[in-house]
Amino acid sequence: MLHTASTPHERRAALRSALASGRLLRFPGAFNPLSARLIQDLGYDGVYISGAVVSADLALPDIGLTTLTEVAGRGAQIARVTDLPAIIDADTGFGEPLNAARTVQVLEDAGLAGCHLEDQVNPKRCGHLDGKSVVPAIDMVRRIRAAVRARRDPDFLICARTDARAVEGVPGVIERAQAYVDAGADMVFPEALRDAQEFAAVRATVDAPLLANMTEFGKSELLDAETLESLGINVVIYPVTSLRLAMGAAEEGLREIRATGTQAGVLERMQTRSRLYDLLDYPAYTAFDGDVHDFTA
Ligand SMILES: C[C@](O)(C(=O)O)[C@H](CC(=O)O)C(=O)O
């Protein structure tokens, strides 16, 4: 009720040991705190907080318009309602290496388990858009070093994302990934690889946990969990999936209500009041004070 049972440090330590297990950890994107509760209830390993979703939620494109304050604010709202570790998208770190250092501390304070920083130029853009540019590898190495030095909890996970696939091909991804691991990154996120062969090539040469981004309608083939695990991938994110599902269902239902003048035909597809109350943990509030909150269906 009201808060998590675990501390941020405990969630970070749990993520570290889960990563060491070698099994594939599944992190769907949570588009708000309530959806994070759903992800936890369904037995996933963690929640991902997507920059694309934070932007889309504000009806903005994912082109580096959101601020650290907005991103960290959403991260804090989500991290305080789930006992799953939450990994957040910190884009380019919001500026120079010193900004990346501050970003890491703000995200630690927000209760997150880790973040990823990417090697795109500022302003960044969605990794599945065309026309991306990356900074020289040495600039990203400085970004990572600053981030690693800034963290106060050694278990806060710093993941280096490289967007080099579109610019320098797989060899560029591999070279950069190795440099970022040497700079202290705990995990590597090779963005927008095309297929399983490309993931295998990166896996064979990079000595760190790997994150795969299975975002829909993008440049990567959608590989299933079994395939990703057999490739030796450690974390898979489904960053925008729950938002796409929710928005798809909302649009369909709202169209039908607009056309028919009633919700009668869409009730079956809705989350019920009791399922919502269950996720919100109404029973715990009722137990705390039955006079204030009670509900019988
Ligand atoms: C992972 C990502 O950075 C995100 O913000 O969720 C996006 C996802 C997407 O746009 O589908 C990305 O750049 O891949």
Ligand SMILES: [Mg+2]
């Ligand atoms: Mg992003």
